[in-house]
Amino acid sequence: MGDMTAAPPGGWKEFIARYWRKAPVHFPAMLNPGLLSASEGFEILVAASRAAGEPGSRVPIHFYTGKGFKESDPRAFLPLRDASLDAYAERLAGQLPGQNFVLALNHAESWNDALWLRCRGFLRELYASVGIPEGTDLAFWLSRAGVSGFGVHNDPFDHLIFVLTGRKRFLLWPTEIIRTHPEVVNDTCYLGIRDQSLRVDLEPGDMLYIPEGYYHVVEGDGRPCFQVSFAMTSERMFWLDSFRGAMHRSQEVRLRDVPSSMTIPLTHFEGGEVTTQPPPTLELLTNVFTGLGGEMRLNVARTWLARLTGLGLAAPRERDVRAITDADLVQGDRDNPILLYPVGDRLVGAARGHSFVTRENEGIRALMEHVNSGHRGRVGELLDAQVATWRGSAADRAEAHRLLTQLYRVRAVDVGSLLPGMMD
Structure with a gap:
């Protein structure tokens, strides 16, 4: 996998002018070859699944089952010894007969350096115009479902979506339509507004863009589908949260030398003025924060x-x-x-x-x-x-x-x- 520099027809600048944060758009057969092959994606799922079983692991991998996509303990459903993507999907179908399921992995780009370079090459020109979002997440979704258990919903991030194997149908609505039908939000019953949707049938090689806040639902055909998507958000106060976290960590290290409890000596004073210095314990507490700006x-x-x-x-x-x-x-x-x-x-x-x-x-x-x-x-x-x-x-x-x-x-x-x- 080399650096990937594919762009929508007309280029990223035209895409930004016409669609970015404005309207969804479907680009058929845009990626050839795609971001990665299904077999390469499966290798990443296997590597992440094996790491998820290690003590103290914090791998962001999740498994959802049933009509409502209830989160389940993923350990029994991870691809640890399956020989291929098809073999894994067949095993899941046997374990969960007739049930919907989703295996989701966040930040899949971190598991393969070549894929990471491809992602960066793909996004470079887009981000050169709109800036680097506070969060960029390449998420993997291996699923089998009819209607998505998440129902009609919107997301607090912009989406670029691709299918590696299988097919998915996306139905999309602007906020104005959903505002008059609030009962469909987070529900899988939306027949009353189905004919008002923009319908997109996504196949391998296609790209679909869904703007932040745009309502949608996903319909599968009951067969396994491997989808990948970039989720790009600028609404999480990343820099403020990062600063707060760094300040807290720095304070914790510095505060280790400060007594957790202390008494202060009674100071004699005349005429209402205190002329002695604060006690050493309080001086120590004050000095903890000296130089914090440099850190x-x-x-x-x-x-x-x-x-x-x-x-x-x-x-x-x-x-x-x-x-x-x-x-x-x-x-x-x-x-x-x-x-x-x-x-x-x-x-x-x-x-x-x-x-x-x-x-x-x-x-x-x-x-x-x-x-x-x-x-x-x-x-x-x-x-x-x-x-x-x-x-x-x-x-x-x-x-x-x-x-x-x-x-x-x-x-x-x-x-x-x-x-x-x-x-x-």
Whole structure:
């Protein structure tokens, strides 16, 4: 799977002018090849399902059954040993005879680096015009149903929807129609307004756009269907929530040294004026918040750069690799450069949705410049050159070594071979 740069007929700018946040639109046979194949999607479902069984797992995978799509314990229904997508769908049909079911996986892009690059390439031109949304989620939906158990509903995000296998029919209504028929909301009985809907029959290779807040319902044909969709939202106060979370974490660390309870000494005073200093325990509590602004700037910069390099997608999982050695050849990707931003005496960087912090150092900057050039180099020679040029210390060299290993883990550098299209 390479970088994907397909666009709607007429291009993204025309799409934005005519449809973005305005009206749904169906583009038949737009993607050939598609975002990914059904077999590749099934491999991702299997990998996520296996990880979901590990202790402490927080994999966002869900299973729904029945007419109302009631959430069930997914463990008995996950594809762990099924040989193929067809075999898995056949097993589910046997386990749940005559019942609707949905297996849903959020942030599927994080499970495959090649898919992640495709998603980013696909969304780049759209986001260049509308901005990076606060949330972008590539969701997988493997389902068998008649009418969707969610009924007639709207979503607080914009949707780009594709089908990998099977077919689905979408019925869509503007808010004005639903406002006169409030009884259909979240209900599967909507015959009274069915003829007022926009009907879209979605097949593999098609793309359907549904604007935020547009009401819809999904009808299946009772056979398994594998659907993927980008959910893009700008209504979650992401930056404020991120700031609050970072501030809370920072405070918790700092407050560990402050007594959980304390008494204060009775201070003698005359004439209503207190001339003594606050007791040490209160001074300690006050000092907890000194310098908090600098930490917040660092955290905001990390989040900002990570989202710039990932277009808001969930970052691909780090790979489990050995530490880089002086003898290794390393090479960066000039088409996906590492971004740097100074914050005081620290240097914030990001690549492929992952961020890092290191000391502000000209040697590190020069090393990152070399990596971003796409030229291959031997680690020991590169680090020795930076230390000699910028009068770096052994600690500086060790920090650069650690940073290269971290970049290797997030696939920002490759080791031992040239990347496609790169030159020495």
